[in-house]
Structures are given as structure tokens and as C-alpha cells.
Amino acid sequence: MTQDELNLELDARGVRNIDLAELLGLGADKVSKSRRTDEKRRRWSSEEFVKIRAFLDSDGNIADAPDQPFSGIEGEYVAVEVLPTFAGAGGGGNGEGDRETALMARALLENVLNGRAGDFVIINIRGDSMEPDFQHGDQLLVDKRDRSPSQPGPFAIWDGEWAEYVVKNIERLPGGRLRMFSSNMKYTPAEVVSEETRIIGRPVFFGRRL
Template sequence: MLLVHRRTVLAMLLRHKSNFANSESSAFLLSEGMTGLEEDTKLIRALCEWAGKTPSRLAKDAGLTPTTITRPFNGEATSRLSIPTIEKLKATFPGFDWGAPAPDLPVADALQAYVEVKVLPTYAGMGGGGTGDGDQQTTLLPRSLVIEDLRARPEDLLVIDLRGDSMEPDFFNGDRIVVNTRDTNPVQPGPFALWDGDGYVVKNVERRRGSLRIFSSNAKYSDWESDGEDIQIMGRPVWFARRL
């Protein structure tokens, strides 16, 4: 069962990197009855078997970071293979049977209802921070959610997976958030995605005279002061999804 903030079933769409968008990349992505992540796992395992290579070797040959391939191979991916990743694999292994798109699939009409949004390659910590290392990834969000509900531009949004407990009860381990990267001014205190010099984190930020107070929602974590020189505010969360 999925619990979402406000009224859009966001987690299903964040998880679903749209069969329509990837239909030109692989016949494996059209397998009926499979989730998108399962389709990616099937594709990568078939490609490794065909090429006679380990997932890490496959990634290296295609100029990708190892986790881009090892995560879907092991069934541990949290987002779909991006179109640039598929294109690199196709260019490196053109002899593989990539298949053909289904002839009656309404690709253009379906894509008009969605917009592409960037995904932070790793996670943002609520405790220790994520590094952000990895290949650029994207996901699809409903155009109505982005334009009408969030009143944002797709290029200004960033999807981030969260880990840790320092922001409970506001955010929990495993939550996914959508951050508006244009909203970086903590004149109105609240949660923000930050780069704190060591990693990506989500913390509450409050502007004080000459400094910023950085603090967790969970009282067991200590707060700290910053002059703003050692941190970068990436944006304010405007949406989240949570799985029960």
C-alpha cells in the first residue's frame, strides 16, 4: 500500500520510468506483466550473458559507472535505466538483439502527459550524506503534477531518495522527495536539500543574523551553525512519496 502526500500517486510514477519512453531502446522493455525495474534487470542480465562479461566489465566497456549496471543486474536499482545509458550500451554492443518497438504503441501521445526530471544519482542522507556519484539519471513525472500542482518547470526539479532517521517525523528512511532547486532562500525556515561539504543531506535551515542554523527534526541529533560558505542549498522539498 502506498501513502502519498496530497493527492497524486507519485511513488508509482517515480518508480515507473515509463515503458513508452524506453520503447525504442529494447524489446525487453515491452515484456507484459513485468515492472519497469524487472525489465531493466532482465535486459542487463541478457546483455551480460550475450557479451560474456561481468556487470562491472560491461559498465567499464560502455563508459558507465559500475553501479549503473550492477544495481539493475542484482535487482537493487531504485530507478529505471536512463535513455543516455541505454544509448551508450547500444553503441558499445550493437550486435545484441535490442529488438524493435511495438508498432501500435502510442509513444508520442503518452509522452505528452509526462515531463522528464533529473534524479540525484545516489541518495541524500538524514544522518550521513550521500556522495551523488554516478551517471546522470532521469525519471518521468505527470505534466499536470509539475505544471499545475507544483507550478514549476521540469528543469528546476530534482528527485532524491532519502536514507536515515534524522528528519523523523517529517521524512522517513526510504522516502522519495521532489525538490524545487529555485527555492534556495531560507528566509522562510524549513527543510532543504543541502551539500554540507561532505555529502548530500536533508536538514532544516533557519536564517539568523550573519549565520544559518542547520538542524534535524529528530531531537537526538545536534544542530550546528554555518556562515553559509561551507554549504550549498540545493532546494526546498515540495513533494514526497512514502511506501508502507
């Protein structure tokens, strides 16, 4: 379950921010920021995520919500690092901010993608340059083990020239250069020196709010 899905369930059940603040021991401002839908929102920590899920499973009764992480959910989900900024599909972010995690299904990471939590990072997309492949607001699960553009395609990268994270299509060229281009044809492709660009990994799964 993604943060968007969790927040949608909170909205559907009419859970108030004041109830969550009491449950989690947080200020109302932090709860409000976590329930935002734009790129400035605060991410729920994995511990907060588990406690909210248990709170919902107890039919929204704070007294019945366990103080410790719910063991069933803890076994089904694992914490994955979230890049502490958006990754622009156009112009990106610089990665500044507190390190956070989000819960991902253990079965997806281990059984489908044959990896562990540390093999992946989650990034948030801003902009339209990768449409129709990825849209503004999408959350991408990036496999850090796959960093070779020998098979061209979309990658999360650190653009050293502009000192920011972006998501672009990458194609390897002769002479140690890379062709970096958007899926949206209104954006101009570019050629960069591979030493100036650090490939973080290849997106393998994404979540989208409907």
C-alpha cells in the same frame, strides 16, 4: 508514477527480469539492480521507464510493445534529473555516479508547482534523522527555485564541511550563519557559515513505498 510504483506493478504482474532484459536490450544484472529496493539500486532511465510502461499496457507482450516511446505517456510525463546518490537524513552521499532521469507527471510540475522539469531535482533519502517528516527510502522532489531560508523549513543542501548532500531543516541566523537541525530530536543541531553550505532547494513533493 515513481520507480517504486512501476516496480511494484512489475512484481504484481510477475514480469521476469529476463523479459525486461530482452525488451530493453540490457544485461540481466542491470535489470536486477533496477528492481532493488535499497539505496544501491539502479534508476530506470526515462526511455526505459516509458518502454516498460508501454510493455505493461500491451499486457506484457514484447511483440506488441512499441520500439519508440509511447506518445501518450511521453505527453503526460517529463524527465527530471535524479541526484546520482542518496541524500542523507543523517549522513549523506557525495553525488558521484551516472546522471539519470525519472519521469514525473507534467501536470504536477506545470499546473500545480508552476514550473518546468529543469526547475526540479529528485533525491533519494537515507537515514532517520528527518523522521517523522521524511523516512528512509523516500524520494523527494526538490524545487531548485526556492533556496531562501527566510521561511525556515526542510531543504536539500550541499554540506561543504563534510562534502556531502543532506536534507535538514534550515533556519537563518544573524551574522550570515545558518542553524541546521534534524526533525528527529535525537540528533544534535549545528550552526554553520552560509558560505560553507549550498542550498539546492526546498522539497515540495515526496513519494513513499507502502
